[in-house]
Amino acid sequence: MNHSGWCFRLIRALLPVALLGLLVGCSSAVTKLETWEGNPATAVNASTLKAPGAISVSQVNGRAMTNYMMDDLALDYALLPGENEVVFTYKTIWAKPGVVGNGESKVYVIESEPQVVRFEASPDETYRFEFDKPETRRQAEQMMPEFSASIVSADGGILATSSDWSPSDSTLTVRTPVPGDPGADDGALSDSDMSSLNRLKAVWATANDEEKKAFLRWAFE
Template identity: 60%
Template sequence: MRTFHISAELWRCLRAPIQGARGLVVALLALAITGCASSMSRVETWEGSPAGAADAATLKAPGEIQVSEVNGRTVGNFLMDDLALDYALLPGQNEVVFTYKTIWAKTEVVDNGESKVHVVESEPQVVRFDAQPNEVYTFLFDKPGTKVEAEQMAAAFSATVVGGEGAPVAKSSEWDPAQVAGRTPIPAATAAQISAGDASALDTLKAVWETASEEEKKAFLRWAFE
């Protein structure tokens, strides 16, 4: 479940008087485009209330970085593609899938109905690193000055994830969907119970389900209902 924390500024935007249908549309557009939208906090990349959530790390993604999956869980599909977002990561090994995407205005005359912008996008990238509790991580990459430079960069794109002190912790590479997605390990207490045989079959299934990727969950459900 994707969770947003509403700040005081966003709450004031939502409570502002709205006059009629047109006012509602204007208010929604303002919410999406102005500072109200930027008031949204971190996107949680897990479901439920796992251990370590209170000490989650933060991965800051600028507008050019479109994160689609974290540990096999879909976190994309936002209304605006160029939002700068923060992603909360559970401490431990994390796998982040993303693309690099920039938009450039067309200088030539365009026909009616034709897009007025060029979209430059890389192939999906993946970066894997060990997130430390409460640490803040950022994507580091070159900033092109022209569409041609952006196209050249996107063709062989790679970004570096750096920690709070600016030290690099991982470098991205082209993502292979056939690879098994990384996931946060089963909590130590639950893993110990499973090893000792103290956990029930239901407890074991729940623990494994929390760490499974979306593809693994789909495959299990297909098997279960055959």
């Protein structure tokens, strides 16, 4: 009886450590994301854009980025050298004071409008987001309408500052089509068709459920 009780206490003590190791392993496996398609030669000299957990990158150069279920997950994005367009939002989370009602969220989520920033990435360089961080929820609410973030190089130089984004603003399409794609021959989409398709994908990625339902009803009428 004592032996089994000791084993139970040992398992209970080690379980949080094992779960923590699993979470760390999962997060490290997804912390570097490629932003291109195919196998471009310049990928060996890709630069890195470091995004903190408060920054959620939705697309890079017209390509939708994976959304993970874990909030506040810092991610690194591998960028091809040259011009890059990054669309993102900034989100802050604040605990609600006191007791909350049953089924009510325990936090306030304050999020910026979608932002876009365009900058020239150099080979093998590292960049990061720089922005003002609110100290209170009230400050967060006040700063969101005018929020912007800058892209900063490793030496502290500011390359570009973001502005409000809308799907029609995107100027870059998904880079580097997959070589040998059967669709690249006869019947392939023209550049204008691909541009329209990428804009449609961008709109879909930012639409809410009601807007998606309305679009589908219209499309199948």
